[in-house]
Amino acid sequence: xxxxxxxxxxxxxxxxxxxxxxxxxxxxxxxxxxxxxxxxxxxxxxxxxxxxxxxxxxxxxxxxxxxxxxxxxxxxxxxxxxxxxxxxxxxxxxxxxxxxxxxxxxxxxxxxxxxxxxxxxxxxxxxxxxxxxxxxxxxxxxxxxxxxxxxxxxxxxxxxxxxxxxxxxxxxxxxxxxxxxxxxxxxxxxxxxxxxxxxxxxxxxxxxxxxxxxxxxxxxxxxxxxxxxxxxxxxxxxxxxxxxxxxxxxxxxxxxxxxxxxxxxxxxxxxxxxxxxxxxxxxxxxxxxxxxxxxxxxxxxxxxxxxxxxxxxxxxxxxxxxxxxxxxxxxxxxxxxxxxxxxxxxxxxxxxxxxxxxxxxxxxxxxxxxxxxxxxxxxxxxxxxxxxxxxxxxxxxxxxxxxxxxxxxxxxxxxxxxxxxxxxxxxxxxxxxxxxxxxxxxxxxxxxxxxxxxxxxxxxxxxxxxxxxxxxxxxxxxxxxxxxxxxxxxxxxxxxxxxxxxxxxxxxxxxxx
Amino acid sequence: xxxxxxxxxxxxxxxxxxxxxxxxxxxxxxxxxxxxxxxxxxxxxxxxxxxxxxxxxxxxxxxxxxxxxxxxxxxxxxxxxxxxxxxxxxxxxxxxxxxxxxxxxxxxxxxxxxxxxxxxxxxxxxxxxxxxxxxxxxxxxxxxxxxxxxxxxxxxxxx
Numbered sequence: 001x002x003x004x005x006x007x008x009x010x011x012x013x014x015x016x017x018x019x020x021x022x023x024x025x026x027x028x029x030x031x032x033x034x035x036x037x038x039x040x041x042x043x044x045x046x047x048x049x050x051x052x053x054x055x056x057x058x059x060x061x062x063x064x065x066x067x068x069x070x071x072x073x074x075x076x077x078x079x080x081x082x083x084x085x086x087x088x089x090x091x092x093x094x095x096x097x098x099x100x101x102x103x104x105x106x107x108x109x110x111x112x113x114x115x116x117x118x119x120x121x122x123x124x125x126x127x128x129x130x131x132x133x134x135x136x137x138x139x140x141x142x143x144x145x146x147x148x149x150x151x152x153x154x155x156x157x158x159x160x161x162x163x164x165x166x167x168x169x170x171x172x173x174x175x176x177x178x179x180x181x182x183x184x185x186x187x188x189x190x191x192x193x194x195x196x197x198x199x200x201x202x203x204x205x206x207x208x209x210x211x212x213x214x215x216x217x218x219x220x221x222x223x224x225x226x227x228x229x230x231x232x233x234x235x236x237x238x239x240x241x242x243x244x245x246x247x248x249x250x251x252x253x254x255x256x257x258x259x260x261x262x263x264x265x266x267x268x269x270x271x272x273x274x275x276x277x278x279x280x281x282x283x284x285x286x287x288x289x290x291x292x293x294x295x296x297x298x299x300x301x302x303x304x305x306x307x308x309x310x311x312x313x314x315x316x317x318x319x320x321x322x323x324x325x326x327x328x329x330x331x332x333x334x335x336x337x338x339x340x341x342x343x344x345x346x347x348x349x350x351x352x353x354x355x356x357x358x359x360x361x362x363x364x365x366x367x368x369x370x371x372x373x374x375x376x377x378x379x380x381x382x383x384x385x386x387x388x389x390x391x392x393x394x395x396x397x398x399x400x401x402x403x404x405x406x407x408x409x410x411x412x413x414x415x416x417x418x419x420x421x422x423x424x425x426x427x428x429x430x431x432x433x434x435x436x437x438x439x440x441x442x443x444x445x446x447x448x449x450x451x452x453x454x455x456x457x458x459x460x461x462x463x464x465x466x467x468x469x470x471x472x473x474x475x476x477x478x479x480x481x482x483x484x485x486x487x488x489x490x491x492x493x494x495x496x497x498x499x500x501x502x503x504x505x506x507x508x509x510x511x512x513x
Numbered sequence: 514x515x516x517x518x519x520x521x522x523x524x525x526x527x528x529x530x531x532x533x534x535x536x537x538x539x540x541x542x543x544x545x546x547x548x549x550x551x552x553x554x555x556x557x558x559x560x561x562x563x564x565x566x567x568x569x570x571x572x573x574x575x576x577x578x579x580x581x582x583x584x585x586x587x588x589x590x591x592x593x594x595x596x597x598x599x600x601x602x603x604x605x606x607x608x609x610x611x612x613x614x615x616x617x618x619x620x621x622x623x624x625x626x627x628x629x630x631x632x633x634x635x636x637x638x639x640x641x642x643x644x645x646x647x648x649x650x651x652x653x654x655x656x657x658x659x660x661x662x663x664x665x666x667x668x669x670x671x672x
Contacts, residue, residue, distance in 0.1 A: 016639050019654035051641035190597030193638040228544075228581050229593075229637055231650040264535075267544060269579030272635060286537030287571075288578035304536065346641060348602030353641030376603065385598055389635075421640070423602045435601070439635065445578075 006041060007085045008060040012115065013044035014200040015232040016193070021072060022055035028076040029057070033085075040085055046201025048115030049355025050103055056115075058097055059085045067094040102352060102371060107333060109321050109341050110314060111194075111357050114201035120239055122247055125204045131249065133323030137212045138257050145216035146172055149319060151327035153339030158184055158275075158312030159387065159416040159492075161405045164319075167309065170299040171217040174307035179219040181210050182284065182303060182310045185226040185233075186268050186275040189388025191347040191419030195313035197355055199226075199233050202317075203240035204249075207263060209316035211254055212323055214261040217309050222250075222263040225280050228270055237265055272443040276491050277310045279445055290447045291491045312417070314343060335361035338404035346372045348385075348421035358403075365399035368422055379424035383432075383508065387416025389439055390496035392503035393432060412503060414496075429508035434462040436500040444493060451494025454485045458501065465512055475505070475512070518556065524549055525557050529564040539565060539575055543582055552583045580632075588623040588630040590668055592616070593647040596633045599640035603655075608644050611658040615665065628669065 011017075011026040026042060033040045050056060056069035068079065068090065075092060082088040094100055108114075117124035125131070137145050150165025171179060183206065187195040199206055210222045226234060241263055244250050252260045266284060268274050274283045278292035281303050302308020318340060322330045330340050338360035344367055346353045351373035358367075368374070368384060375381050383393045392413045394401075401411040408415050423432075437458030446452045458481055464474045482498035489495040505512060514522070528545035532538040542561060546553050553576060562569045576582045594612055596605060613619055616629050623630040639645040642654035648664060656664075 015652050016642060016654060019639055019645065019652040020642060054642075187638060188636055190595075190636045191599045191640045192636075193640055196638040229634060229647075232652070233638075266537075266541070268581075269540060269544070270581035270634070271579050283540065284537050286539035286565075286575070288574050347599040348640065348643065350641070355641075389598060419599075419640070421599045421602055427602070431606075432598070432601075435598070439597075443635070 006039060008041045008043060009085050010043050010045040010058040010060070010065070012047040012054060012056060014047035014197060015230070016051050016197075017047050017054040017056075018232065020051075020054045020070065024073050025055045025057065025071050025076065028073045032076050032080045036080060038080075038085065043118055045117055046114050046119040047197060048097075048103060049111060049197050049201075050100070050352075051354040052352040053094070053100075053102075053354075056097075061087075063096065065097045067097040067100060068092045069094060102354075106357050107341050107359050108357050109330070109333070110198065110205070110317050110343065111202070111355060113205070114197060114355075119201050119203055119236060120243060122204065122243055122249075125202075129324060130204055130320075131208055131255075133320035134208050134211055134249070134255060137215055137323050138255055142172060142216050142218060145212065145323070148322060148327045149216070152318075152322040152330040153327075153334070153337070154315065154318050154322060154330065155338070155405070156312055157314035157318070157343065157417065158277075159189075159414075161415070164311065164315050167299060167311070168213065168216050170297070171219075171307050171309040174300050176307050178221075179217055179307040180303045180309070181213045181217065181219045181222040182280070182308055183210055183222070183224045183313060183316055184275065184277060184280055184310055185224050185313050186280060187230075187313070187417070188227060188272040188275045189390075189417050189419050191385065191388060191421035192345050192417045193347075194343045194345055194355055194418060196230055196233050198313055198317055199230075200236050203237055204244060205317045205320050206313055207240060207244050207250060209319040210263060211250060211261050212319050213309055213311065213316055215254075215259065217307075219309065220260045220262065222261060223284060223303075224263060224265050225268060225274070225284060226265060227268045227274075234265070234267060241265060271445075272439075273445045273493055276445075276493065278491070280310070281308065288445070290445045291493075293490065333359050334404075335359070335402075336404055336406060338406070342403060342415070342418065344403070344418045344420055346420050346422070349375045349377055349424050350420075350422045351376050360404040361402050363400050363402055364394070364420070367403070367420060368399060372420075372422065375422060375424045377424045377426075379426065381422060382425040382427055383423045383429065383504075385421040385423070385432075385500065386419070387414040388419045389436065390492060390499060391416050391419070392499045393429065393507060394503065395507040398507075412499075412506075414499075429504040429511040430462065430466050433501045433504040433512075434459060434466065436497055436504075437462060440493060440497040448488070448490040448494060450485045450488035451490070451497070454481055454489075454494060455497060457481060458485075458497075462501075471513075478505075521554060521557055522560055525560040525564060529561070539567065539572065540579075543576065547582060550586075552586050555584055589628050590648055591630045591632055593632050593634040593637070594620075595635070595637050595639075595643070595645045595647075597636045597640075599636070600644040603643040604657075605644040608656060608658060608661065612646075612661060615658075615662060629665070 053069035279289040440455035
C-alpha cells in the first residue's frame with residue numbers, strides 16, 4: 001500500500017448513522033481501500049444531523065469536503081469503481097458538503113461543529129473555536145459572566161423557555177457555600193434528538209458550557225443526568241469526560257485557574273417524568289422520581305436542598321457561543337423576544353428528517369415543506385405535533401404560524417424542545433388523543449391525583465368515545481377532566497397532556513365521530 | 514447463608530463499594546448489579562438496603578418506579594420497541610402487532626426458548642428515521658416487518 005497517499009474519509013458514527021448501517025459502511029470502505037491498495041485514513045466523525053442523507057460519507061479534498069450519501073454497503077464497490085475516494089462520478093455524489101442547500105441555508109451556531117470532526121478529539125475541538133468561551137470566562141468575574149448570559153437573551157431550550165440569565169443570577173445570589181450545576185439530558189420527548197446529537201457529535205461543548213456555568217454560579221460540582229435509552233451517547237460522554245479531565249478542563253484546577261469543577265455522568269432508568277427538573281433531582285438523590293412542589297425553586301433548594309442550576313443540554317451549550325463571541329452577536333439572531341437560533345428536529349413521517357438550526361421567525365411550513373420536503377410516504381400531510389408528547393396537534397391550516405415562543409403560544413402550540421412530528425392522512429387522531437392519555441398514565445409519577453387518576457380515566461373515556469357510546473356526554477366529561485388536569489396538576493406532565501387531546505378534538509373532530 | 518446468597522452478597526458489596534459516598538448511590542448501585550446479572554434478584558433488596566442504610570421499602574420503591582429495573586432474568590436478547598409518536602407516524606402500531614405475532618409474546622414477556630424479551634420504550638432518539646427498535650444496545654432505523662424478521666432470524670441462527 002502506498003502510505004504517502006493520505007486521503008481522509010469521514011463516516012459518521014452517531015447513533016442514527018449507526019442505526020442506518022454506518023459501522024458496516026465504514027468497514028466496507030476500509031476493506032475496499034485495502035484490497036485496492038488505496039491509502040486512506042478513516043475518521044468516524046459526528047453527524048451533521050442531515051439524517052435523511054446518512055450514512056453521509058465525506059472525502060477531504062483541496063476543494064473542501066466532498067459528500068456522498070446515503071451510502072449503503074452495497075454502494076461501496078460501485079463508489080470505488082467510479083474513482084472514490086478520488087473525484088467520483090456517481091449517483092450518490094452530492095458535491096461539496098458546504099453546497100448542500102439543506103445544510104448551507106441553516107444558521108448553525110450550536111451545531112456549527114457537529115459532523116466536521118472526530119467528536120472526541122480535543123485538538124479538533126480547540127481548532128474549531130472550542131474552549132474560547134471558557135478562556136474568556138476565566139478572565140471575568142462571576143457576575144460579568146451572568147451579565148453576559150442575561151444580555152444574550154438566551155431562553156431555556158428544554159421546553160419552558162425561561163430566561164437563562166435570570167436563572168443563573170438566582171443561583172449565584174442564593175446563599176450557601178455548596179452549589180450544583182445539573183444538566184438535564186433526559187431528552188424523553190418523542191421527535192427530539194438535538195441533545196443526543198450534540199452530546200454525540202460535539203460533547204466538549206456541553207462540558208465547556210457546564211464549566212462556564214459552574215464558574216458563574218459558584219458551583220464546583222456538576223452532574224449530567226442522561227437517559228438510559230441513549231447507550232451510545234453514554235459511551236461518548238464517558239470518554240469525553242475522561243479526556244477533558246486528563247487535559248485539565250474539568251477537575252480540581254480548571255484550565256490552570258485554581259478553581260475546581262468536576263462533572264459526574266449519571267444514567268436514568270427509563271422514567272419519562274425524570275425530565276421534569278424536580279423529579280430529576282429526586283432521581284439524582286437516589287429516590288423515586290417524584291415531582292416536588294415549587295416553591296422552593298431548585299435555584300434556592302435543589303439537589304440535597306442546596307442551590308442548584310438545572311439547564312437543558314442546548315442551553316448550557318449556547319453559553320459557550322455567547323461567551324466566545326459575545327452576547328451582542330448572539331442577540332442579533334432571532335425575532336421579538338426569541339433570541340439566538342432555534343433548534344428544530346424534523347421527525348416522524350417526513351422526507352428529509354433531521355436537525356435544523358435556524359433563526360427564530362420562519363414558519364412551520366418553511367420547515368416541514370421546505371426543509372422537510374413533505375411526508376416520507378408521499379401522502380398528504382394531515383397533522384403536526386409540535387413540542388413533544390405534551391404538545392398540540394396542529395392541522396395543515398396552521399402551518400403558517402411563525403416559529404417563535406410567543407407566536408406559537410398564541411396559535412395554541414408550544415415550541416417546547418423543538419420536536420416536529422409529521423403525520424400523513426392515514427393518522428387516526430382519536431387514537432393519538434387516546435395515546436396521549438395512555439402515555440401520561442404510564443409515565444405519571446403518581447404524586448398528584450389529577451395526573452395519576454385523570455390520565456387513567458381519560459383513556460377509559462376516550463375508549464367509550466371511540467366505541468361511540470354516549471358520545472356527547474363522554475366528550476363533556478372529557479372536557480371537564482382536561483380542565484381539572486390543566487388546573488390541578490403539579491407539573492407539566494398532567495398539566496399539558498390535555499393539549500394534544502384538546503387540539504385533536506378541536507382540529508380533527510371528524511375522527512371522534 | 515447458601516453459596517448463592519454468598520455470591521450475591523459479594524456482587525452487592527462490590528456495587529456498593531464502587532459508589533459509596535456518592536450522592537444518591539442507589540440508582541448507580543442498581544444499574545451496576547443489573548449490568549452484571551441482567552436483573553436485580555429480590556434477595557438482593559435487603560442486602561442493598563442494609564448496605565446503604567435504607568429501608569427495604571425504599572429500595573423496592575425505587576426498583577418498581579423505574580421501568581429499567583427488573584426482578585426477573587430477561588431473555589438473551591432484549592428487544593426494545595419504540596411506541597412513541599414519531600414512530601407511530603411511520604407504522605409503529607402495525608410493527609408492534611407484527612413483532613408480537615412473530616415472537617409470540619407480549620410486552621414484558623420472554624420467549625419460551627429464552628432468546629428474546631420484548632419491552633416497550635418511549636423514544637430512542639432516532640425520530641428522523643422511524644420506526645426504531647433497539648436490540649440490546651444496538652439501534653435499528655426504518656424497521657419494516659421484513660427488516661425485523663431478518664434481524665431476528667440472524668439472532669436465532671446464532672443461537
